[in-house]
Amino acid sequence: MGYSERSGKDILGNRSLFFIFISAFAIVTLLQHILNGKNYIKRYFELTEGSYDYNSSTCRELRNDITEVKVLSMVKQSELFERWRTLQLCKWELNKTEANTARLTNCCNAIQNFTVTQVNTALGANLTYDAQPKKQITITEDIFNLLPQEMPYSRSQFKKCAVVGNGGILKKSECGKEINSADFVFSCNLPPLSNEYARDVGHRTQLVTANPSIIKKRFQKLDKWRRPFVELLQVYENTSVVMPAFYNTRNTDVSLRVRYALDDFSAPQDLFYFHPRYLENVARFWGRQGVRAKRPSSGLMLVTAAMELCQEVHLYGFWGFPMDPSGIHITHHYYDNVKPRPGFHSMPNEIFTFLHMHSRGVLQVHTTPCR
Amino acid sequence: MNRDSALPPRSVFCFTTMWSIWKCYRSRLPVGAALCVFVLCWLYVFPVYRIPDQKEIVNDVLHQPVWRRNQTATTAFRRLLENCCETKRMFAVTQHNSPMGKNLWFDGEFLHSLSVNNEMFAMFPQDTPFQIPLKKCSVVGNGGILKRSACGDKIDKADFVMRCNLPPLSNEYARDVGHRTQLVTANPSIIKKRYQNLMWSRKAFVESMKVYGRSYIYMPGFSMKAGTEPSFRTYYTLSDVNANQTIIFANPDFLRNVQKFWKGKGVHAKRLSTGLFLVSVALGLCEEVTLYGFWPFSTDLEERTISHHYYDNVMPDTSYHAMPEEFLQLWLLHKSGILKIHVGKCGQIPM
Numbered sequence: 034m035g036y037s038e039r040s041g042k043d044i045l046g047n048r049s050l051f052f053i054f055i056s057a058f059a060i061v062t063l064l065q066h067i068l069n070g071k072n073y074i075k076r077y078f079e080l081t082e083g084s085y086d087y088n089s090s091t092c093r094e095l096r097n098d099i100t101e102v103k104v105l106s107m108v109k110q111s112e113l114f115e116r117w118r119t120l121q122l123c124k125w126e127l128n129k130t131e132a133n134t135a136r137l138t139n140c141c142n143a144i145q146n147f148t149v150t151q152v153n154t155a156l157g158a159n160l161t162y163d164a165q166p167k168k169q170i171t172i173t174e175d176i177f178n179l180l181p182q183e184m185p186y187s188r189s190q191f192k193k194c195a196v197v198g199n200g201g202i203l204k205k206s207e208c209g210k211e212i213n214s215a216d217f218v219f220s221c222n223l224p225p226l227s228n229e230y231a232r233d234v235g236h237r238t239q240l241v242t243a244n245p246s247i248i249k250k251r252f253q254k255l256d257k258w259r260r261p262f263v264e265l266l267q268v269y270e271n272t273s274v275v276m277p278a279f280y281n282t283r284n285t286d287v288s289l290r291v292r293y294a295l296d297d298f299s300a301p302q303d304l305f306y307f308h309p310r311y312l313e314n315v316a317r318f319w320g321r322q323g324v325r326a327k328r329p330s331s332g333l334m335l336v337t338a339a340m341e342l343c344q345e346v347h348l349y350g351f352w353g354f355p356m357d358p359s360g361i362h363i364t365h366h367y368y369d370n371v372k373p374r375p376g377f378h379s380m381p382n383e384i385f386t387f388l389h390m391h392s393r394g395v396l397q398v399h400t401t402p403c404r
Numbered sequence: 405m406n407r408d409s410a411l412p413p414r415s416v417f418c419f420t421t422m423w424s425i426w427k428c429y430r431s432r433l434p435v436g437a438a439l440c441v442f443v444l445c446w447l448y449v450f451p452v453y454r455i456p457d458q459k460e461i462v463n464d465v466l467h468q469p470v471w472r473r474n475q476t477a478t479t480a481f482r483r484l485l486e487n488c489c490e491t492k493r494m495f496a497v498t499q500h501n502s503p504m505g506k507n508l509w510f511d512g513e514f515l516h517s518l519s520v521n522n523e524m525f526a527m528f529p530q531d532t533p534f535q536i537p538l539k540k541c542s543v544v545g546n547g548g549i550l551k552r553s554a555c556g557d558k559i560d561k562a563d564f565v566m567r568c569n570l571p572p573l574s575n576e577y578a579r580d581v582g583h584r585t586q587l588v589t590a591n592p593s594i595i596k597k598r599y600q601n602l603m604w605s606r607k608a609f610v611e612s613m614k615v616y617g618r619s620y621i622y623m624p625g626f627s628m629k630a631g632t633e634p635s636f637r638t639y640y641t642l643s644d645v646n647a648n649q650t651i652i653f654a655n656p657d658f659l660r661n662v663q664k665f666w667k668g669k670g671v672h673a674k675r676l677s678t679g680l681f682l683v684s685v686a687l688g689l690c691e692e693v694t695l696y697g698f699w700p701f702s703t704d705l706e707e708r709t710i711s712h713h714y715y716d717n718v719m720p721d722t723s724y725h726a727m728p729e730e731f732l733q734l735w736l737l738h739k740s741g742i743l744k745i746h747v748g749k750c751g752q753i754p755m
Contacts, residue, residue, distance in 0.1 A: 256637065289604070297610075
């Protein structure tokens with residue numbers, strides 16, 4: 034009242050007050066952002082990746098931050114990401130005892146049971162389908178002759194293995210060199226390895242899974258042309274292709290036909306079929322770890338096998354969330370953005386388990402770009 | 405009855421007419437007519453004319469004067485065939501005669517058709533792939549009469565050699581059946597039987613096709629429902645390995661017309677044999693046609709028993725083809741100088 038009388042203007046009238054409040058609020062928010070941002074920036078500058086030792090107390094705490102999250106739904110996803118991001122500050126080291134116990138509790142005996150071979154499956158034996166326990170297939174002479182003699186791998190044969198998933202996180206990761214430097218590379222579902230991706234995913238693989246659904250969709254079950262399929266496989270040189278032929282009845286014919294197609298063109302690739310018992314055991318093993326899904330993904334199969342065949346397991350391209358740890362949206366695969374049918378796999382659960390294993394030092398999950 | 409009496413007079417009249425028609429039906433006339441139709445149908449299906457038996461035919465063959473081409477008869481017959489079937493344009497399915505969206509009515513099925521789609525259209529050749537007219541053609545049947553005939557050289561001398569049903573051409577037979585092939589028919593049932601429908605391994609098939617060199621494989625892919633799939637798969641298989649052989653599909657319209665044509669001449673069978681189809685194609689495409697290995701009897705001219713095929717002795721289902729009738733027709737053509745059937749031996753075989 035008094036002011037307005039003195040100056041003749043209503044400086045602190047309703048409208049001005051309103052404006053002042055808004056500006057103050059904006060300034061405070063801005064400051065907050067700047068401060069926080071500074072925090073981030075500070076953290077980023079001071080603590081680059083791998084700057085802490087594995088055994089330092091900070092790192093132990095950070096690892097504990099992850100392992101104390103027992104179930105994925107216990108924390109917010111952003112919180113988990115934050116913790117995971119800070120854990121990147123620590124160097125990763127293989128924890129031999131943990132790795133060994135993980136290997137001991139490992140169920141599945143990949144050395145003998147990984148695939149169906151002439152050694153572990155007799156002529157005339159009955160195999161029970163994994164997905165259809167009531168159905169069996171008899172190994173007739175025709176099928177028996179298609180089977181490989183024996184799995185050519187032995188326990189802890191390879192020093193460093195890379196298991197390469199197809200997650201969009203691999204895009205622009207430049208991890209190709211690191212992946213290529215591994216002794217043995219596993220990859221999933223016939224991924225494209227052409228030159229445009231070689232920088233990010235490497236150009237070689239020794240063992241690749243192939244899903245019959247791909248062959249059904251893209252190659253008409255090999256009923257028509259077969260050359261395109263065999264030509265596609267040429268990228269993989271002489272890798273071993275592994276197919277879940279005895280997962281369910283629908284897969285069998287297509288998978289067996291792949292063997293014939295490879296023979297038709299004298300292709301150098303070896304073909305193996307997952308043993309249904311192995312699939313079952315793996316599913317049960319991971320179920321105990323908290324991964325419950327209709328069917329375990331082929332990535333999970335490979336990780337399980339890699340844990341037995343290799344001393345050190347590195348995972349690339351395994352990230353089952355729609356955004357990367359810093360919250361930026363990523364494509365579903367590094368080569369496309371085709372989402373799978375929902376309800377089959379529970380990727381976040383699988384990844385979460387891998388993060389746990391990473392913290393325990395059993396395997397290393399790579400989610401940041403490689404330098 | 406009670407209800408009838410309640411009806412108005414018009415309805416009563418109606419009722420009586422119906423009754424009288426019903427009564428008429430009970431007379432013998434319609435029954436006789438039905439019987440008559442039945443007998444006519446019967447005669448149509450199983451005609452009661454007499455096929456000369458084997459001895460007569462053998463006698464006829466033995467006492468045949470030297471064969472000479474009859475140009476006028478040939479021209480006349482060819483015109484007849486051209487009028488019915490248009491062999492040159494129609495014998496295979498081409499992009500020309502079967503444009504996209506055309507319905508191909510299967511000739512061996514009752515009312516079944518397939519419309520030409522993009523994928524099928526790409527399989528067809530643009531137009532009839534031969535240099536027409538062809539000059540000298542040999543049509544080689546698979547009859548046991550070819551065994552130890554030494555006709556190989558003579559067959560190979562022709563410009564164009566046609567064979568039936570993917571016959572074996574290995575070295576042991578080359579002396580009798582030759583080794584050149586320009587056109588060979590392949591029955592989808594063979595693909596199904598010998599190569600498991602090409603569902604599994606295809607190598608064996610591709611290897612076995614190498615015998616036929618750079619030839620056309622003539623498949624009746626649009627005759628039976630069950631034959632389409634194997635024929636397409638054969639196409640895919642051969643195109644996969646860039647084989648020398650080219651698949652052409654028999655045009656169902658052509659096959660139907662040819663069947664009608666020969667039916668009019670008195671060949672009554674469920675289906676003509678591949679041999680007769682091939683002879684019809686040859687008569688349409690070539691100037692001079694010679695047949696080898698066409699002899700549907702179990703003994704040769706000297707009354708020695710011969711096998712059914714030159715390579716095996718597997719008897720076919722007898723009710724399906726009417727081989728003797730077909731042979732008779734061909735023999736008539738031979739006698740009138742339109743084509744030449746080679747029955748005897750072509751040379752001496754060292755024992």
